[in-house]
Amino acid sequence: xxxxxxxxxxxxxxxxxxxxxxxxxxxxxxxxxxxxxxxxxxxxxxxxxxxxxxxxxxxxxxxxxxxxxxxxxxxxxxxxxxxxxxxxxxxxxxxxxxxxxxxxxxxxxxxxxxx
Amino acid sequence: xxxxxxxxxxxxxxxxxxxxxxxxxxxxxxxxxxxxxxxxxxxxxxxxxxxxxxxxxxxxxxxxxxxxxxxxxxxxxxxxxxxxxxxxxxxxxxxxxxxxxxxxxxxxxxxx
Numbered sequence: 001x002x003x004x005x006x007x008x009x010x011x012x013x014x015x016x017x018x019x020x021x022x023x024x025x026x027x028x029x030x031x032x033x034x035x036x037x038x039x040x041x042x043x044x045x046x047x048x049x050x051x052x053x054x055x056x057x058x059x060x061x062x063x064x065x066x067x068x069x070x071x072x073x074x075x076x077x078x079x080x081x082x083x084x085x086x087x088x089x090x091x092x093x094x095x096x097x098x099x100x101x102x103x104x105x106x107x108x109x110x111x112x113x114x115x
Numbered sequence: 116x117x118x119x120x121x122x123x124x125x126x127x128x129x130x131x132x133x134x135x136x137x138x139x140x141x142x143x144x145x146x147x148x149x150x151x152x153x154x155x156x157x158x159x160x161x162x163x164x165x166x167x168x169x170x171x172x173x174x175x176x177x178x179x180x181x182x183x184x185x186x187x188x189x190x191x192x193x194x195x196x197x198x199x200x201x202x203x204x205x206x207x208x209x210x211x212x213x214x215x216x217x218x219x220x221x222x223x224x225x226x227x
Contacts, residue, residue, distance in 0.1 A: 031213070035215060035216075043223070044220045045221075047216070095212075095213055101146065101148075101171075101211075103207075105158035108157070
């Protein structure tokens with residue numbers, strides 16, 4: 001079965017420190033995409049970062065990087081130099097090739113950044 | 116701003132009624148997706164359209180239907196509404212397969 005697991009319901013981090021949000025996935029599809037989205041309390045879904053299953057390098061976008069370990073089927077999000085505005089829900093999602101790009105979401109991790 | 120526009124932002128209605136949610140995708144995106152976010156089910160894929168044609172279906176109830184028009188905007192129709200249909204409904208669009216989907220701000224539907 002295709003599934004995304006986020007085992008951390010809530011995390012907190014001190015401002016300016018780095019934090020890692022965990023994500024593991026399960027798929028038998030050889031080709032897939034992995035995504036992270038941020039949902040602030042205002043409700044919108046903001047795309048953060050994307051990793052393709054055949055990408056050799058870990059994806060990075062500014063302060064966000066994706067630690068992709070294919071053999072372990074993990075795609076952890078690393079946020080460096082946390083800011084107060086990073087406080088939000090974070091969702092890991094997968095799009096298997098056979099699924100015509102539909103996103104399968106995890107349950108999310110609520111991150112609180114403390115000053 | 117993701118470039119995806121959803122209207123209305125909020126909708127309050129009663130059980131048994133019918134509503135239409137509207138979505139305009141980002142310029143150039145041919146694919147439109149609908150998702151439902153509820154407290155008990157999380158984020159669930161409902162349906163995808165690509166250039167006017169239905170392409171994939173997820174956990175969409177028979178009371179729900181959607182379409183994509185020639186100008187690529189899409190509408191999600193929800194009928195015979197029940198209390199359990201209260202949720203945040205998102206539309207997203209993308210350029211193509213395995214490309215990032217960009218979400219609208221959502222329509223919050225409340226059934227009284």
